[in-house]
Amino acid sequence: MSILSIVSPSNQPDFNLAAEEYFLKSISEDVHFFYINAPSVIIGKHQNALAEVNLAFLEARNIPLYRRLSGGGTVYHDEGNINYCFIKTGVATDLVNFKKATQPIVEVLNSWGVPVRSGQRNDLLVNYKKISGNACHIFKTRAMHHGTLLFNSNLDVLTESLKSDPLRYHDKAIKSVRSQVINLKKALGKEWTNQEFLLNIEASIREISSGVNAYKFTAKDLENIEKLRAEKYSTWVWNYGYGPTYNFKKRIQTGGIVFSVDLTVSKGIITEVKLNTNHSEAILIDNLTALITGSCHEKNAVLEKLTNLSQMIPSLPKPEELVKLFF
Numbered sequence: 540m541s542i543l544s545i546v547s548p549s550n551q552p553d554f555n556l557a558a559e560e561y562f563l564k565s566i567s568e569d570v571h572f573f574y575i576n577a578p579s580v581i582i583g584k585h586q587n588a589l590a591e592v593n594l595a596f597l598e599a600r601n602i603p604l605y606r607r608l609s610g611g612g613t614v615y616h617d618e619g620n621i622n623y624c625f626i627k628t629g630v631a632t633d634l635v636n637f638k639k640a641t642q643p644i645v646e647v648l649n650s651w652g653v654p655v656r657s658g659q660r661n662d663l664l665v666n667y668k669k670i671s672g673n674a675c676h677i678f679k680t681r682a683m684h685h686g687t688l689l690f691n692s693n694l695d696v697l698t699e700s701l702k703s704d705p706l707r708y709h710d711k712a713i714k715s716v717r718s719q720v721i722n723l724k725k726a727l728g729k730e731w732t733n734q735e736f737l738l739n740i741e742a743s744i745r746e747i748s749s750g751v752n753a754y755k756f757t758a759k760d761l762e763n764i765e766k767l768r769a770e771k772y773s774t775w776v777w778n779y780g781y782g783p784t785y786n787f788k789k790r791i792q793t794g795g796i797v798f799s800v801d802l803t804v805s806k807g808i809i810t811e812v813k814l815n816t817n818h819s820e821a822i823l824i825d826n827l828t829a830l831i832t833g834s835c836h837e838k839n840a841v842l843e844k845l846t847n848l849s850q851m852i853p854s855l856p857k858p859e860e861l862v863k864l865f866f
Contacts, residue, residue, distance in 0.1 A: 540568060540628075543754035544745050546738065547574035552581060552605045552616065553772035557766045559624050560608050560771075562675070562681045565763060571751065572624040573741045575733060576616040580604045582701055583611040587838070589783045590708035594866055596699050598838075606778045609685065611661075611674035611825035615700045619691035619722070621737045626683045635675050637661040640684035644671070647743040653726050665687075690736045691724040710785030749864060752795055775837060780807025789837070793860045799865075801862050804836045829864070841865050 545562075547555050555574045562570045573764045579602060582588055588604055591613040597604065616622065625640050645663065646657040655671075658664045663671035663686075673686035697720065724731075731739065745751045757766075771777050784806075790799040796818050805813035812828045830844045845858035855861065 540750070542569040542571060542748065542751040544571040544741060544751050545573070545754050545756070546741055547572065548574055548756065550577045550618070552576045552579040552603070553768045554764060555622070556581075556605060556607050557768035557772045558760075559626075559683060559685060561677050561760070561764050561767055562624075563608070563681055567628070569628060569838065570624070570626040570675055571741070571744060571748075572626070573737055574622050574624075575618055575620070575737060576622065578615075578617040578696070580613060580615055582606050582613045582778075584608060584676075584781075585610050585783065586613060587708060587785050588779045589787075589866065590710065590785065591701070591703055591832055593700055593702040594838075596702070600696070600700075600768050602700060603697075604778055605772060606781055607674070607685075609674035609676035609683065612672065613701055614672055614699040615692070615802075616687070617692050617696065618733050619689070619693065619724075621688040621690050621733065621740065622685065623688065623740070624683060624685035626681060628681050634680070634682040635674050637675065637684060640675075640682075641671070641673060641686065643744045643748060644686075644688070644740070646747060647740060648723070648727075650743075651727060651729075653723060659723070665721060665723070665726055670721055672721050688740070689720055689722050690727075691722055691733055694720060694722065707783050707789055708787055710783050722809045728755050773823050775829065776807065779837065780835070782807070787865075789864055789866075791864050793856045796856060798861070798864050802831075802836070802865065807835055808838070809834050809836050818854070820852060820854060826851065836865070838862060838866055 549555060555576060559572060578721060580592055580597060582591055584606060592604060641663060642785060645655050653665060655663050655665055662669050662675045670689045671686050673684060676683045784858055785804050787802040794814060798816045802809055803814040812831050814824050814828050826848060830848055834840050834844055842858055842862045845861050849855045849858050
């Protein structure tokens with residue numbers, strides 16, 4: 540059976556994540572899939588989105604967040620980060636093998652003079668610094684191993700995007716393990732663009748592997764991928780709401796008034812609110828608790844609720860300030 544080698548025509552993360560699931564579940568051939576995403580944060584399937592990122596920074600930079608099909612930790616993507624996805628049909632006892640799956644990447648980079656080796660956390664290292672993180676998902680007798688290659692990524696934005704405050708969140712979600720990272724471009728010593736690096740990786744792996752043929756999306760492929768993208772990977776329900784049940788605690792002071800909150804959130808919905816404040820109007824607690832309960836734990840949704848409440852209680856701090864209590 541031939542292996543399809545595909546370079547994505549899109550830099551949109553939700554399209555490429557949908558394409559991975561489509562290739563895994565809806566076609567029979569093995570696949571090598573390569574793509575570059577626009578700036579974005581990609582979390583693992585079993586992670587709590589808000590607990591993994593610097594939400595204020597992402598909002599200020601208009602960096603979107605998406606959830607992938609596989610487990611593992613959170614990663615930052617941009618134009619300097621090359622993504623690869625290897626999908627293979629196999630036997631149940633040998634489906635998950637990160638070292639074997641990433642061997643073509645290691646072999647090509649080694650041939651280019653880069654001393655890449657496999658690490659202990661399903662990653663790839665150069666001089667003990669991480670240049671690639673990997674994750675896996677199994678579907679029946681097919682395994683999808685996919686990962687990143689830091690070629691010329693903005694490491695400052697990467698670091699700031701993934702800063703989080705884990706003390707505010709309590710859950711059983713998979714937590715990311717932060718590592719020292721490095722870009723490959725300097726080690727490689729070639730003035731390639733990001734796209735040239737991607738195309739050279741794809742072509743070189745195709746050359747050293749048997750039975751690999753270049754492939755382009757058909758109209759049917761695109762139709763199915765776009766449908767999956769619209770129904771799943773572009774939705775708040777999947778990207779934020781799918782995560783595990785969690786508790787969120789925070790305390791703020793605004794306009795001389797102290798507020799503290801303890802939220803329980805299940806499938807992205809605020810199911811329980813415990814609120815304390817020294818605000819002079821006692822009715823505020825009951826009104827605010829009732830208003831927020833049942834809302835999505837999403838900033839615009841909560842802000843809308845607070846705006847409505849501020850019309851009833853003019854002494855309430857500005858909604859733009861009070862919303863910070865909940866995130």
